[in-house]
Structures are given as C-alpha cells and as structure tokens.
Amino acid sequence: ALKRLQVDYLDLYFCHRADPDTPIEETVWAMHNLITQGKILYWGTSEWTAEEINYAYEFAIGNNLTPPTMEQPQYNLLDRERFEVEYKTIFEKYKMGTTTWSPLASGALTGKYLEGVPEGSRASLKGYEWLRRHMIESDRGQERMQKVSKYIGIAKDHDLDPVKLAIAWCLLNINVSTVILGASNIKQLEDNLKSLDYLKEFENRELVKSLNNL
Template identity: 50%
Template sequence: MQYRRLGRSGLQVSELSLGSWVTYHNQVDTKSATEMLAAAFDAGVNFFDNAEVYAQGESEVVMGEAFKALKWNRLDYVVSTKFFWGLERTSNTDTNRRNTLNRKYLMQAIDGSLKRMQLDFIDLVYCHRPDANTPVEETVRAMSDMITQGKALYWGTSEWSAADIRAAWEIADKHSLHKPVMEQPQYHLFHRSRVENEYARLYEDTGLGLTTWSPLASGLLTGKYKSGIPAGSRGSLESMSWMRDALQDKAKNEAVAELEKIAAELGGNVAQLAIAWVNRNPRVSTVILGASKLSQLQDNLGALALTPKLTPEVLARIDAICKPLAK
C-alpha cells in the first residue's frame, strides 16, 4: 500500500480506502464491519469514508461501534463524513434539517455525527452537494469554524462544480479562513470528464486533492450485471432501483466483457482492473472501495498488484474500449 498527500495538506491517506455507502446497516452489521475494517487496516488502509445520510445515520453508528471494538490509536486512521441531505424528515417545520448547507444545520450536523461515531473529532468533513439557496460565504465560514473548534481537521466538497469549488476557496483565502482541501467526485472508466477536464486547473491553482467514489460504477465494472440483476446484489436492493437501467446498459456491459480479457492477460479480474485504472491517476489521493463481505474487499484490494501493470499500451487499449462510452 502506498500513501499520498491529500491535496496540498500534509495528511497522508492510503491509495485505496474503504467506504460505507449502501452497505453499512443495510447489508453489513457491526460484527461484519469490524471484521472488514480490521482486514483493510491490516492491508494498509488508513482512510474510512462515511456520510450522515448513509442509512439515515445508522452507517455512522455501525462504523463508530466498529472503531470502539478495534481500539485503534486515533493517530493511525482517518475518518470522514459528509453533510447536506440531512436525516429523515420529522416534522413540517424542519426546513433547516435537509438539503442545505446553512450555518444552523452544519453546526448541529457535526455534533450529531460525532455522537453517532463516538469520536472527539472527524478528520475530513465534506459538503455533500452544493446548496444554491445558501450564500457560499456562510457555508465556508461554518465549515472553517468546525475546524477552528477542533471538531474537524480538514474540509472539502463532494460533487461540486469547479466554479463553486474555486468560489469557496477564494472566499476562504480572502478572509483567512480554512480552505477546502479535497473534493469527492464519482470517477470511473465511464465517468471521467469532471476529474480529467473540469477540475484540471484546480489541481495546480488550489492544490485540490481527490477522494474518488464508485470506481466500479456501482458494480457495473465487476461484470456481474452482464446477464441481468443477480439476487443479493446492490442492484437488487429496492433503495437502489434508480440505478438498474444504468447497470443493464448493453453497450457498457459489452465493453466490460472486453475489459475482462485485458484483466485476465494481466493476471487479475475486471473489478481489479477498473480500480487500478482509477488508482493510476496521480491526481487521485485515494480510491474509495465498497464491500458487502470480506471476500469482496480482499478481492478488490488485489487491484494494487495490477496498478503498475497499466502501461501506456494497456491504457490505450482500455481507452479504445471505454472512452467512446464515457461522459
């Protein structure tokens, strides 16, 4: 396992990390989460990603219980959470609880996450989506204050446009506030433009780091959806029904079949190839993996062996297959 700086910060994160979206509480209980976090940690993973909205807060509870059981030194792991969507609606007057980045919501959201995760501070906190109804300066000041108060160490964004990230960074710079350090975008073989084109100037201008999600395109790049939606898969979950059409995209599944041949030549499988492809991008600080069982996590960690095998010739072959289908 290699470690990379998170943007221009001094924080070092493992090139592969482990996230909890979809799986924790829904598919993974505390015992299984503890087992997988321990296996990831033993393999060198030091960053674990979460969000307030995952399983309506229960994902944070599961991860917090796992950390408590593992009794790791707090210096040895990095944990994140994200704010915007809020938790389940409880009344007709909770407009400051959901889909917002206003100060009232953010300053209470961090306290809720700290309580659920049983932590004194959270290393990385993200604005999970942009909020067009709150002035950017208000959001920047609230996120900066989380850090000043010692409740978080670094802050960043997730799925923000380059223009919005730059605006937030410039406001922080102008007022000597804590600047956004990282962005968490979707990035995989079929979703490339934002990371490779839109953010291009930000890497040099602001030192933006990336903690990318969905390297397997929600499972499409595992090859498991070539013949439909298998029982027990992420795509079979009712809460994930919105992604079923994408998972059954005929052209992309045909491309996955071609990628499987390249992966076999390199001594791996298509999931490992897809993760390695993201990992080989020097702009990516860490690639967030998801897993519903230990064997899946162990298999995905095998991407480390494939990363150095992605020569320019291999990358050109991959591009010829995937780039025409990418956005």
C-alpha cells in the same frame, strides 16, 4: 455527531453537494468555524462543480478563512469526464486531494450485469429501479454495457481480474489520493486491497492504451 461517533474531532469533514438554498459563503464560514473550534481538522467538498469549488476556495482565501482541501467525486473507467476535464484546472490551481468513489461503476465493471440483473445484486433490489435504468435499460446504459463487455475482454486477454484492474486503474491518475472501496465482507476487502499488486501491470503500454480508449 462527535458524541455518537465517540471521538473528539473529525480528521476530514465533507459537504456533500452544494446546498442550493445556502450561500457558499455561509458554508465556507461554517466549515472555518468548525476548524477553529477544534471539531474538524480539514473540510472538503463532495460532488461540487468545479465552478462551486473555485468560488468557495477564492472566497476563503480572500477572507482569511480555511479553504476546502479535498473533493470526493465519482471516478472510474466509465465515468471520467468530470474528474479528468471539468476538475483539471481545479487540481492544477489548488492541488486539492481526492477521495474517489465507485471505482467499479456500481458493480458494472465486474461484468455481472452483462447478462441482465443477477438476483441479490444491488440493481435487483426494491428502490433501485433508477440503477437498473442507469445501468442497463436506458440507451446510455446499453452504451455503457458495450464498454463493459469490451473491458472484460481486455482483462481476459491479459489474464487479469477485472475487479482488481478497475480499482488499480483509478490509482494511475496522479490526482487520485484515495479510492473508496465498497466491500461487504473482510474477504472482499482483502481481495480489493490486492489491486495494489496490479499497478505494475500498467508498465504494459498496450494495456493502458486499450483501457483509456474504452
């Protein structure tokens, strides 16, 4: 992998979801060995449960091994419970960093799915039927769309772009180290980076309260 990437080492290596067929102890040892070999600097978890992270961390410390330093979870205005509730103790106890993904909830928070599935959108593509069900067709999807409609209304009331607002909101959480952006072109990336300009908008407590009560 290092040869394909044309690098000597990785700054951060994520273990995406705990492998149910591999003991966590073995994973911790493997990550520690990669660090001692100089192939990676740090390792992190991705979509692990708080229980799994806690076990891995305690096993590492108890055996003089390198514990995980980062978690890569989903976090946005519609998906908050795991990050804010389940991981709360993990953040307090281990001070782990995070690289959160899906700040726009797979595009839902743009508002583009409120009138159905637009042609060319990810949910319209073959193989993404699961996303349509999750986003729109299921009862849970309908509930989420109601929240999206309310959210778009809040953004309009404050004359704010919903995309930039949603990304900036993620950065409000003290436990968010990085927000992963899914830009498909340079202009989109540049627009998304302007979300940083929206942080000052959260001085408006009414806005923050409205968003947190979606």
